[in-house]
Each structure stands twice: as C-alpha cells, then as structure tokens.
Amino acid sequence: MGDCLVLLLTLLVASPALGMPSCFFDGQRAIYRGCNLTQVPQVPSGTKSLLLSFNYIRTVTAGSFPFLEGLQLLELGTQLTPLSIDREAFRNLPNLRILDLGHSQIAFLHPDAFQELPHSELRLFSCGLSDAILKDGYFRNLASLTRLDLSKNQIQSLHLHPSFQELNSLKAIDLSLNQIPLVCEQGLKPLQGKTLSFLSLADNNLYSRVSVDWGKCMNPFRNMALEMLDVSGNGWTADTTRNFSQAVNGSQISSLVLAHHIMGSGFGFHNIKDPDHHTFASLGRSSLIQLDLSHGFIFSLNFRLFGTLKELKVLNLAFNKINKIADQAFHGLDNLQILNMSYNLLGELYNSNFEGLPKLAYIDLQKNHIGIIQDQTFRFLKKLNTLDLRDNALKTIQFIPSIPTLFLGGNKLVTLPNIRLTANFIHLSENRLENLDNLYFLLQVPHLQILILNQNRFSNCNQRHAPSENPSLEQLFLGENMLQLAWEAGFCWDVFKGLSHLQVLYLNNNYLNFLPPGVFRHLTALRGLSLSYNRLTVLYPGDLPAHLEVLDLSRNQLLSPDPDLFTSLSAVDLSHNKFVCDCELSTFINWLNQTNVTIFGSRDDIYCMYPSSLAGSPLNTVSMAGCSEEEVLESLKFSLFILFTVTLTLLFVAILVVMKFRGFCFICYKKVQRLVFKDPSLGRESDTYKYDAYLCFSGKDFEWVQEALLKNLDAQYSDQNRLNLCFEERDFVPGEDRISNIQDAVWSSRKVVCLVSRHFLRDGWCLEAFSYAQSRCLADLNGTLIMVVVGSLPQYQLMKHQSIRGFVRKQQYLRWPEDLQDVSWFLNKLSQYILKKVKEKKKDSDIQLQSVTIS
The missing domain is CATH 1.20.5 (Single alpha-helices involved in coiled-coils or other helix-helix interfaces)
Incomplete structure (x- = not known):
C-alpha cells in the first residue's frame, strides 16, 4: 500500500496533464521530471534533491554540475535517450547520499565515473550493464558505499574486482533478474570477511541450467556473514537445494529466501519429488533463523524435514500444495516461533501434526480447506498465543485452546459449543451464526478485549444466557447481521447490559428501523458508535449513550432529527439520509450551520430528499426564512x-x-x-414531424436497444407498436455526412431520446447528437430532449461531460429500471413522454421531466 501511494505521488508530480507542476523548485527540491531537458539544469546551491528522470539528457560530465554542497539525492534514471557518463562526473556533489541511474540505458560509462563520489547508495538497476561493471573496478575507492543495486541488467558471470575488498561500508548487493548461471567461491572472494545485511541472487536461473562441479566451485559464501540471502525464483528442485546447502555448509546465513521454487510433486504429480530430511540438513551449521519456502509445489512435509535447523525461528511455507504432514515432520525445530502454512491444500489436522514445536507462538493456517481438526492438535503447544484459521471449512471449534488471539473468520460455524475459552481477541466474522445465544456465550469469555462478529446471520434469540459482567471487552463489531429480526420480536434487548467498559460498538448494516428503549443504557464507557447503513427514521431522547463522542448515522432514513441528540458529540456523520426540508427541520439546519461538532464527509452529502423541488440540495444552502410564526402571520x-x-x-x-x-x-x-x-395543424407538432422520436445510442448497445426498446415500441418491428422511431442503423442515409444525418434526425423528430450508457459516454458521435438535441431544446423552448440513463452509472461519471452536466443540473432524467418486471410500465411511461405535446416555456421557466427511478 505504501509503495502504491509513493507511485501515485510520483505520477502526480511528473504529469502536467493532471494539473500538477512537473518542473519546479521549492527551496530544497528541484523537480524536473518529464521537462524535455537535454542537459542538466542549473539549480541553487542549497538544493537537497534533484530529480531529472523522463528527460533526454545524453551526457553527464564533470562540468554538468556546479558545486552543490547540500545535494543528497540525485535522480538521473529513466532517460529517454542513451546516457553517457564521463570521468568523475559527480565530483562536485560532496554530500550525495543516493545516486539513482535506474532504467536508463547507459551507452558509455567511464571506469572513473564514480570516483570522488562519497554517496552511500548507488542504483544501477535496468541499465543494460554487462559483467564488466563488476570485474573492471568501477566501484574502487567508494569507501562509503553501503548499497549497490545492479538488478535487471545483463550480467552473465560473477567475478568481483579486487577493489570490492576495500568497500568496508558495503552492506547490501542486489543482483537479481540478471543472467548469472553460476556463483563460485573465487568469484566472490573479495567479499570474504564481510558482513552483508542483504544479498540477492534471485531470478537468475542460478545452478538450475548448468552442470555444477561443486568440488571446484566450492562455497561461494566462505568466510562471509549474510543476514539475508535471497535465491528465490531460480527454479531449484530438492536436489539442487540439497547440493547448495551442502556447498554453503558452515556459512553464517540468518535469513534464507527460497521462494518461487519448484520443489515438490504438487497435487496429482510425482515427477518432481518433495524435499526430505537430507534437503536442508547441511544448513544446520549456518545459524539459520528465518527460512522462506513459499510459492512452490511441496505436497508432503516429510519425516524430520527440518530436523537440523535447531535455531530456526520463522518458517514460511505459504502458497505451496501441502496436503500431508508426516509424523515428526517438525521435530528438531526447538526454537521455532512463527509458522506460516497459509494458502495450501490441508483438509484435516491431526494431534501429531505439530509435535516438536515447544516454542511455537504464531501459526497461520488461513486459506486452506480444513474441515476437521482433532481435539489435541494445538493443546500441547504451550507457547501458542495466535492461531489463524480464517477462510477454511470448520463447523466446530471443540479443538480451540485457551490462547490470547483467535482468527476464525470465513468458516462454516453455525453454532458455538459450550467449551472453556479464554482469549483477548476473537475474530469470527463471515460465519453462519444465527442465534444471539452465541453472542451471550462469547461475551462471557474471560479477558476478552476485542470481538469481531461481522457478516454473520444473527437474527433470533432464545436468551438462555443471562447477561454477565464483562469488565475487559473494549471493542465489539456486529456489523452486517440481522439484529432487527431479533429486536422487533422483543428479545435480547439486554444484550449489552454487562459491557460497562465497552468503548467501540459497530451495528452497521443490521436493517435497524428502531432502537430498543434503553439498549445502550449500560454502556457508560462507550465513545464510538456506528449505526450506518440501517433504516432508522427517528431517534428519541435517551436512545444514545450519555458519554458518546463519535457517532456514524450515515446511510439511514432520518427525516427531521433533533439536534439536541448531537450536541454532546465531538464528531458525527449524517451523510446520505432522507431529510425533509420543511420548517420542522429549521432547528436542525441552524444547528448544522453553527455547531462546533466535527461533521464527517462533505456537507454536500447532507442534502434534502423531500420536497421534490429541493431534492438533492445541501442543507447548508437551504433557507428557512419565514418559518417563524410571526413572520408567517x-x-x-x-x-x-x-x-x-x-x-x-x-x-x-x-x-x-x-x-x-x-x-x-x-x-x-x-x-x-x-x-x-x-385548426389542429397550427401549434401542434404531431403533423409537422417525420418521426415520433429519434433514438440516440451507442452502436455497441444496439443488440440491447433492439430487444428492450425497438421490438416493444417501433411500429416497423410490430403492428401493435404505435411509435415511428428513427435510429442510425436503419434510417440514416448511407454515404451522407454523419453530422447532417444527426441534424436531420434531431429536427425531424418530435422528441430525442438519448440512451446514456458507458458506451454512450465514450462515443463522441453520441455526445455530439446530445448537444444538437440540447440546441433544439433552447431553440424551441420546450422539453424535446429525454435522457435515459442505462446501467449503474454514478452521478460523477455523468458530470464529467459538459453538455450532460448542464442538462442534469437543470432538468431531471429517466433511469432504466433494474427489475425486469418494471420494464413494461417504464416503456408505457416513455411512450407517453414521447407522445406528450409540450407547451412552450414562458418566462424562462423549465419544463422538467418527472424523475422515473425504479429501485
């Protein structure tokens, strides 16, 4: 999510089309992205960041930069022309920390290009560089270099120049996505004696497409300490992994990433074997703490598969095809704390599956197909505190131990057994719980602080459990249930009675059309309450908790709320209700315009629904002048x-x-x-028009229009139809200019019906026809144009187009019904509008269509 946000901000800065400046200086940043530059621009000496990507700079020399003592970031990447970098090109940048040349095709790079450069990070990814960049001493004398990114280049062999021995600050090297088939001890010898926090050789087809003589190649990481080694995406089988493990025997590797491998037979195949106890055995002396084996084809976890990895703490087996766990598969993992087996094919779990894990604290089993778990499967895991079983097929939780955190959402639980349970956090959303007795049971769980029950089916109550005091529960999520069905029957009004410490309560999407009297009376600590997406029409004094601070009442049906209900709040959301804008609402409108309470969202989303003359008008624009009795009299x-x-x-x-x-x-x-x-011919349109209506629609919608409209209305399709319709595919004159055809159709028809769909909004000819129809409306001063919106087009998409925006603001339009049973009625109404003779406007008054909306 963070990377996406950074990319979005980068595009906003770089794109003039979005209305943001792309070439500017704000005192410390000089941003010249996409400015068609052919050479480095002159910038003030106090500049800290200079961004020059997406330009046409061909050459960088020692004279390209003035002395910029404060510059810390220089971005020269993604040039749109080949780039040449001359000798000591960056010597005038004494405090540069990051030099980014990524995604630039480097045509020439002088061996002394980076001399006199005290930077700490050098980005050379996707620059078309060859093996020479590593073996010819381009990085000599860079004592402060900490990170070197050479990914996505054309490096085919790994032989480091002896000067790498002098790079004492170097901590990270990224060589992923190159073409390095073999890495041996001699090639990395200059790195011996160093400690690297990160070394990536991923996606190189390393060791997978060549025959390796490990006796000659030997250990590539001898006398090195690696905090993280990434060799994922190289297509390693179990045999390749075993040979590699034996070769690096004894090298210190804290974290090994072997993701996107091809180890394992997968489901229904046997041509590639699963790893066995020999595969990782030689890693036992590497002090391995983390091992990532995700995104592979492992089907079976074999006997003592990780038996020698005594110090391993994190094991990631996600996104494999694991269906079987052999007895003692995890024996030897005495220090394992985190086990991720999500996104696999497990269907059953047995008591013996997780033996040998005395320190396991977190186990992730979400997104499997688990339907059966034996009672003792997790109970011997004495250190377990988090169990994630979301999105499986569980129908009971008899096996659940007393641990702090439980994720059980997305299963098939219909009811909860009466078991002894202790937890701080329980996630049970997206199940099938119906009876509120289950909620009473959960509210009695000791030490429970957060309970999530969204998207269940709570709708009835036997109330076999009396309310109990729960001094620990702080957050309760009950959204997207059906509490209205239980409460309207008069049951379970005391469900929140014992929750004196509850601070946050979600009751959104529960079909509520009333609140039981006193249902929140005992929630003395409640600070946040969500009642959004319900059907509440009125709130009475005493309905809300006394000390409530934040309230969400959006998407209800409130008509004329009492502002005294909200005066004690600090924030409230009242958007998208159905306010009746009459004198009875004047007190609320005055409060809304003067209150210090924070109103969430846009004020435009708090609008009138009735009367129709004010429908859609924001409340803060509605005048209540004349509502006092004296003024009225x-x-x-x-x-x-x-x-x-x-x-x-x-x-x-x-x-x-x-x-x-x-x-x-x-x-x-x-x-x-x-x-x-x-003399009916005078002042009547019926005899002066060739067509009753011109149907304007996108050609991509023709099949739908023919089935839905033409066959039911057009006289040429059926003798029972009474309308003479015009449309392009049949009535436009072939070979004649399209504009002329459109004009003739508009002026030869009594009405113009525009079927506005997504295709219509992308069709320039349709929009042109819409404009001509509007022109005729203005010329005739009548309601010639009928606009029908087809499909789920939101308002903002209609407002993007100027001609449609002008029409929508002044006149109402029709919307094609969603329910098929309403289509006949709609077509009858549309026929009446087409045949209706509209009088000319007087005094600039608009003739508006009655809005037809089928919900």
Whole structure:
C-alpha cells in the first residue's frame, strides 16, 4: 500500500496533464521530471534533491554540475535517450547520499565515473550493464558505499574486482533478474570477511541450467556473514537445494529466501519429488533463523524435514500444495516461533501434526480447506498465543485452546459449543451464526478485549444466557447481521447490559428501523458508535449513550432529527439520509450551520430528499426564512392585502374593458376558439414531424436497444407498436455526412431520446447528437430532449461531460429500471413522454421531466 501511494505521488508530480507542476523548485527540491531537458539544469546551491528522470539528457560530465554542497539525492534514471557518463562526473556533489541511474540505458560509462563520489547508495538497476561493471573496478575507492543495486541488467558471470575488498561500508548487493548461471567461491572472494545485511541472487536461473562441479566451485559464501540471502525464483528442485546447502555448509546465513521454487510433486504429480530430511540438513551449521519456502509445489512435509535447523525461528511455507504432514515432520525445530502454512491444500489436522514445536507462538493456517481438526492438535503447544484459521471449512471449534488471539473468520460455524475459552481477541466474522445465544456465550469469555462478529446471520434469540459482567471487552463489531429480526420480536434487548467498559460498538448494516428503549443504557464507557447503513427514521431522547463522542448515522432514513441528540458529540456523520426540508427541520439546519461538532464527509452529502423541488440540495444552502410564526402571520396578512387589492383592480378593469370593447373581445375570442379547436395543424407538432422520436445510442448497445426498446415500441418491428422511431442503423442515409444525418434526425423528430450508457459516454458521435438535441431544446423552448440513463452509472461519471452536466443540473432524467418486471410500465411511461405535446416555456421557466427511478 505504501509503495502504491509513493507511485501515485510520483505520477502526480511528473504529469502536467493532471494539473500538477512537473518542473519546479521549492527551496530544497528541484523537480524536473518529464521537462524535455537535454542537459542538466542549473539549480541553487542549497538544493537537497534533484530529480531529472523522463528527460533526454545524453551526457553527464564533470562540468554538468556546479558545486552543490547540500545535494543528497540525485535522480538521473529513466532517460529517454542513451546516457553517457564521463570521468568523475559527480565530483562536485560532496554530500550525495543516493545516486539513482535506474532504467536508463547507459551507452558509455567511464571506469572513473564514480570516483570522488562519497554517496552511500548507488542504483544501477535496468541499465543494460554487462559483467564488466563488476570485474573492471568501477566501484574502487567508494569507501562509503553501503548499497549497490545492479538488478535487471545483463550480467552473465560473477567475478568481483579486487577493489570490492576495500568497500568496508558495503552492506547490501542486489543482483537479481540478471543472467548469472553460476556463483563460485573465487568469484566472490573479495567479499570474504564481510558482513552483508542483504544479498540477492534471485531470478537468475542460478545452478538450475548448468552442470555444477561443486568440488571446484566450492562455497561461494566462505568466510562471509549474510543476514539475508535471497535465491528465490531460480527454479531449484530438492536436489539442487540439497547440493547448495551442502556447498554453503558452515556459512553464517540468518535469513534464507527460497521462494518461487519448484520443489515438490504438487497435487496429482510425482515427477518432481518433495524435499526430505537430507534437503536442508547441511544448513544446520549456518545459524539459520528465518527460512522462506513459499510459492512452490511441496505436497508432503516429510519425516524430520527440518530436523537440523535447531535455531530456526520463522518458517514460511505459504502458497505451496501441502496436503500431508508426516509424523515428526517438525521435530528438531526447538526454537521455532512463527509458522506460516497459509494458502495450501490441508483438509484435516491431526494431534501429531505439530509435535516438536515447544516454542511455537504464531501459526497461520488461513486459506486452506480444513474441515476437521482433532481435539489435541494445538493443546500441547504451550507457547501458542495466535492461531489463524480464517477462510477454511470448520463447523466446530471443540479443538480451540485457551490462547490470547483467535482468527476464525470465513468458516462454516453455525453454532458455538459450550467449551472453556479464554482469549483477548476473537475474530469470527463471515460465519453462519444465527442465534444471539452465541453472542451471550462469547461475551462471557474471560479477558476478552476485542470481538469481531461481522457478516454473520444473527437474527433470533432464545436468551438462555443471562447477561454477565464483562469488565475487559473494549471493542465489539456486529456489523452486517440481522439484529432487527431479533429486536422487533422483543428479545435480547439486554444484550449489552454487562459491557460497562465497552468503548467501540459497530451495528452497521443490521436493517435497524428502531432502537430498543434503553439498549445502550449500560454502556457508560462507550465513545464510538456506528449505526450506518440501517433504516432508522427517528431517534428519541435517551436512545444514545450519555458519554458518546463519535457517532456514524450515515446511510439511514432520518427525516427531521433533533439536534439536541448531537450536541454532546465531538464528531458525527449524517451523510446520505432522507431529510425533509420543511420548517420542522429549521432547528436542525441552524444547528448544522453553527455547531462546533466535527461533521464527517462533505456537507454536500447532507442534502434534502423531500420536497421534490429541493431534492438533492445541501442543507447548508437551504433557507428557512419565514418559518417563524410571526413572520408567517405578517407574510399572510400582507399577501391577503395584495391579493384583495389586485383582485379588485383586475375586476374593475375587466368590467371597463368588456363594457368599452365588448365587440373586439368577442372577435378575439372567436379567433382563439378557431385556432385551438378547428385548426389542429397550427401549434401542434404531431403533423409537422417525420418521426415520433429519434433514438440516440451507442452502436455497441444496439443488440440491447433492439430487444428492450425497438421490438416493444417501433411500429416497423410490430403492428401493435404505435411509435415511428428513427435510429442510425436503419434510417440514416448511407454515404451522407454523419453530422447532417444527426441534424436531420434531431429536427425531424418530435422528441430525442438519448440512451446514456458507458458506451454512450465514450462515443463522441453520441455526445455530439446530445448537444444538437440540447440546441433544439433552447431553440424551441420546450422539453424535446429525454435522457435515459442505462446501467449503474454514478452521478460523477455523468458530470464529467459538459453538455450532460448542464442538462442534469437543470432538468431531471429517466433511469432504466433494474427489475425486469418494471420494464413494461417504464416503456408505457416513455411512450407517453414521447407522445406528450409540450407547451412552450414562458418566462424562462423549465419544463422538467418527472424523475422515473425504479429501485
């Protein structure tokens, strides 16, 4: 996650298209990524970081940099042209700590290029370098070099220059992803006597594709101490691993990474054997503390497989195909503390499986297929404190010992047996627990501090367990259950009665439409409560704990909440409720605009749902002026006075006009009557349009449109249909300009129906047709355009397009129903909208479609 965040920030800095500056200096950092530079720019002497990747710099010489005493990081990697580095190119950077040339194709590198460079880390990964970089003395005199990254190059043999003997600060060397088939004692002789924290020879096909004469090759790590040696991804079989172990016999290796190997027969195969007690036997004198054998094909853990690894503390066997554990497989691991066997094929565990592990503290067995475990399997592991059995197929927990931490989520537990259990942390989410009696049982577990029961099925209660005092429980997670079914039956309202020290409670997604009176009364220490994603419409005084500080009420159906409920809180989330914006809500709106309580999320997510005229309007923009009784009374008096005066005046004027111009009025009346009733061609659209509607949709949606709309509405598809529809595939004139076709279709149709889908938003012609339809709306001053949103398109995707954004802000649109049984009704409504004759707008008022949303 951290690496992804760093990459995202890097892209934001490097990309001008995202609106972020890519070429700037902020006092200490000079960032010139992707600035089309052909040479190193001049920067102030106080610069600490200079980033020059993604440019076209061809040459770096001793004169490329002025004297930059403060520079600590120089990034010259990823040049978009071959790079040449001359003699003593970095001599003017006396305090450089990191030199990054990675991902640059180095065309020329002078043997003295790195001289006078006191840096501590040199990154030369993916630079197209050959064996010469190691055997020709490029790194001599670099006394302060601590890390050397030469991964992803074209190094084919490993023969270090004698100057490596002088690199007393060197601690890490990465040679992974090269083409080194063989590493022998003579090649690494300059490193003898040194202690390295990290040495990687991973992904080189090392020893796997050549015949090795170990008598001549001997021990490549003789007289060396390695804290971590990574030889993963080299395609080692059990025989190769055994030969390597024998060769390095006696070399001090604290951590050995052998991941991504091919040891083991896998499931259903026997051509490659599983490792046996000879495979790792010679590592017994290496003082090995950690061994990583993950991502392989080991099917069976054989007898005394690790018998000589007396000092091993961490063993990783994850992502293999382990299905069998032989008796005494772990014998000899007297100091093992952590065992990871996750993501394997274990189906049953027996009492003898983990014998010989007296100090095992953590065992990870998640993501297997374990359905049966014998009672004594874990009980003799006296030091065990964490057991992870998530995502298996367990139906009982009779075998569980009393240990501090239990992970049992993602299994098939329907009920819990009445066993003696002691734990600090229990994770039981994603099971099938239904009866709240199981919750009462768990709340009685001594020393329990955190209990996670999300995504179960709690919905009924026999209440055979009386509430008990639990002075230790601090966090309880009960989200995504069905507590409403139990509580509406009147049972288990006292489930939280004994939890006087509970601080955090999650009850989200429980279908709650009410809170039982006093259900939180005894939670005197509760500080955080989540009630989100429920169906609460109202909260009453006393419903919430007195000392609550943080409350999540988002995604409920609150209509007009009492602000007095929230005044004691420090933070609250009230987003996405169904507030009724009338005078009854004015007190809450005033509190919302003035409160010091932290409101989570955006204020735009706290909006009106009713009345329809204010639907979607943020509460902080809604005016409650005129809601006081005095203002309403004064306004009513004034309105009555105006109404009476205007009515009397109009009546008097009308009498005078009729009496004075009664002949002219009669003539006008007859003209209007004749215009309205006797000449329907005038002012009516029905006879002036070639089509009832123009269907605008993406060509990729044609099959769906044909099945869903055309066969049910278009008269040419069925005699029972009454609409004459126009669409591109049938009615556009072949060979004619597409714009002209679109214009003719828009202006020749009474209505334009745009079927907005994901394909529509990516189709420029569809968006062009949408714009033409909007133009006609403005020209005719009527609601010609009907917009139908198809599929689960969120609002923000519609708002990305300017023409659609303008339409959505001013007018409402239709949404294709999700339920098939509603389609016929929807098509009938759509037909009415198409055939409906819309009057012209007056006084710039908008004619809006009634929103049709099928939930």
